[in-house]
Each structure stands twice: as C-alpha cells, then as structure tokens.
Amino acid sequence: MADALRVPATKFSRSFAHYQDEAHSVGIIEITSHDRVVGGYLSPKELENYRRLMSQEREVVLLGEFDDEMLSELKTSRWGVVSE
Secondary structure, three states: OOOEEEHHHHHHHHHHHHHHHHHHOOOOOEEEOOOEEEEEEOOOHHHHHHHHHHOOOOOOOOHHHHOOHHHHHHOOOOOOOOOO
C-alpha cells in the first residue's frame, strides 16, 4: 500500500467531504497538528482490515490471573491440538 496522505487538521475539518471521498483511493489519511500525527481517517477497506487484525490479536493473561477453570483447561491441554 502507498504511504498515507498527510493533511493538517484544520484543512481536514474544513474539507471533510473531500477527504472522505479521497480516503477511498488512498486508504489512510493521517491528520496532523503542528507536523505531528494526531489522528487518522480510514477507508472502509482499511477499517475492515483493521478489525480483522484486531480480532486475531491474542489476550495476554498472567498465571496469577488464571481462575480454576482456566487452570483446568491448561492442565488438560495437548500441544498441537485445537481446543473446542
């Protein structure tokens, strides 16, 4: 994917409709303030990609946070076998 389009926040807010359409072709628009990225605007395709990636993230749980059910599942688990 090409680099994101960088737009100052003032220009983005004043021309939102234009940049809303522009997002479909560039994918991601970085919103800046004083040359710092302060936010972003995603095309529907990039938003779906973001959601897909977020759904694949794993949750980190410390051993001390395990409840009895999780400990039981861990003890009975087998390497290479997908749990139900």
